[in-house]
Amino acid sequence: MTELLRAERSAFETLFPNKPFRITHGLENDPRLTLDAILDLVKSLPGDRIEYNSGKAAVSQDPDATPLVDLSPEEIVKRVETAGAWMVLKQVETHPDYKALLEDALLSVARAQGFSSLRAAGFSDIQGFVFVSSPNSTTPFHLDSEDNFFVQIHGDKQFNIYDNDDRSIANEDQIEHCITKHRNLKFEERYEAKGMHNDLKPGEGVFVPYLWPHYIKTRETYSISVAITWKTRAVRRRNRLYVANAMLRDRGFAQKAPGVNPGWDALKVAFIATGAAIAAPLRKSEGLRKMIRSMVLGKNANYYYRAQKKDAGAHKAA
Numbered sequence: 001m002t003e004l005l006r007a008e009r010s011a012f013e014t015l016f017p018n019k020p021f022r023i024t025h026g027l028e029n030d031p032r033l034t035l036d037a038i039l040d041l042v043k044s045l046p047g048d049r050i051e052y053n054s055g056k057a058a059v060s061q062d063p064d065a066t067p068l069v070d071l072s073p074e075e076i077v078k079r080v081e082t083a084g085a086w087m088v089l090k091q092v093e094t095h096p097d098y099k100a101l102l103e104d105a106l107l108s109v110a111r112a113q114g115f116s117s118l119r120a121a122g123f124s125d126i127q128g129f130v131f132v133s134s135p136n137s138t139t140p141f142h143l144d145s146e147d148n149f150f151v152q153i154h155g156d157k158q159f160n161i162y163d164n165d166d167r168s169i170a171n172e173d174q175i176e177h178c179i180t181k182h183r184n185l186k187f188e189e190r191y192e193a194k195g196m197h198n199d200l201k202p203g204e205g206v207f208v209p210y211l212w213p214h215y216i217k218t219r220e221t222y223s224i225s226v227a228i229t230w231k232t233r234a235v236r237r238r239n240r241l242y243v244a245n246a247m248l249r250d251r252g253f254a255q256k257a258p259g260v261n262p263g264w265d266a267l268k269v270a271f272i273a274t275g276a277a278i279a280a281p282l283r284k285s286e287g288l289r290k291m292i293r294s295m296v297l298g299k300n301a302n303y304y305y306r307a308q309k310k311d312a313g314a315h316k317a318a
Ligand SMILES: [Fe+2]
Pocket: 142, 143, 144, 214
C-alpha cells in the first residue's frame, strides 16, 4: 500500500506519540475532499455534527462571545472564498467513504511501523474532522482529547502548537474544563517560547499529540484540512477520569487530578465506562445525544444549536 501519511523514521522512533512533528501526505487530490464532495457531506450530517462561526474569532476567544456568521453550512461551502467563516464537520467516520479514508491513512502508518492492523498499532476510536475555512480565519487557542494527524488539503495554514508537558499553560483543572465543557484556552504572549510554528501547504501536515494546545490561522486563500484522530486505551482512560471528575465537581465534591489517587481513579473509570456503554446505542439519535450532553455536561453543553438558532433568527429578520 502507498504510504498516505509519511514522516521521518526518526520522528516515529523518538517523538511519537509524545511530541509534535511534521508529516507529508498523499491526500491533497483525494476526490472526497473537494468542495463539491464536502457539500454532499454537509447535506448528509446531522445538525450537531456541524459547528461553524465567523472566521474573525480571536486567538484568545471567550467561547460565549464567539462571533457568528449569517450563513447556512451549505452556503459557507458554496461561498467559502468570501463567507468570512470557519466550519468543522465532526465525526465524518460515520460516512463510509470517509471512514475508509481515515482507516487507509492510519493503516499506512501502522504498516510502515511493522504492525499488521490498526488495532495492533493502537489506532482505536478513530474519528475524522473536516475543516473548511475562509481566507484570514482563526481557530482559537484550544486543546483536544485525542491524538491527531492534521493534514492540509487546500490553501495555506499557520499551525502553532505549544508544549504543556509541565502544565504551565493549562493546569489539570483547565484541561478538565477543556475536555468536558469547552475546548478554548486563554493565550498569553509568554507561551511563544514554547511554540512550534508550522506553515502548512497542501500535501503537508503535523502530528498533534493528545492535550497539546494549538491555534491555527488561514492565509490569503480558503482552506480545507482534515484531522485524522484516534484514542489509545490510555487516552480513553484519562478522558474518562476528566469526565468523572467534572461530574463529581459539578455536584459539589472536590476531586484530585488523574493519577493522584489510583484506587479512586479505577472506580471512576469503571463507573464512566459503564455509563458510556449504556449510552452508546442512544447516541445514534441526535435528540438523545442532545439530552445526554445536557445531563453530563450541564445546560450550556448544547452550544451547537446556539449558532443555528441565532442564524435562523437572522434569516427571519432579513
Ligand atoms: Fe484542535
